Amino acid sequence: xxxxxxxxxxxFVFGGQDVKIKRDLNDTSFMYTALFVAAxxxxxxxxxxxxxxxxxxxxxxxxxxxxxRMVEIEQNKRLRLELSKLKSPERIEKIAxxxxxxxxSGGRIVYIK
Numbered sequence: 001x002x003x004x005x006x007x008x009x010x011x012f013v014f015g016g017q018d019v020k021i022k023r024d025l026n027d028t029s030f031m032y033t034a035l036f037v038a039a040x041x042x043x044x045x046x047x048x049x050x051x052x053x054x055x056x057x058x059x060x061x062x063x064x065x066x067x068x069r070m071v072e073i074e075q076n077k078r079l080r081l082e083l084s085k086l087k088s089p090e091r092i093e094k095i096a097x098x099x100x101x102x103x104x105s106g107g108r109i110v111y112i113k
Contacts, residue, residue: 085091
């Protein structure tokens with residue numbers, strides 16, 4: 001009896017599929033819903049692609065800025081070294097002597113209070 005009932009249920013589940021429902025051809029709500037869902041899926045895909053491309057482009061820009069930053073840091077180090085050489089008292093004294101400047105004598109120094 002259990003086998004007959006199981007066999008009946010299978011026939012009913014799979015065999016009962018021959019019922020056809022006729023749709024009203026003037027009812028376009030299904031078509032509008034399907035178009036809306038398709039448009040929504042396309043919009044989400046384009047949004048994802050736009051976000052991904054933006055992310056990749058920002059990565060390239062970040063890499064470029066990182067390389068530029070390293071070049072600027074090296075240039076900053078060279079300029080600081082050059083500045084320290086230009087400010088050195090020995091260099092300034094050498095240039096002053098070449099231009100004919102001499103140290104003042106004791107009587108030529110004026111102290112201001």
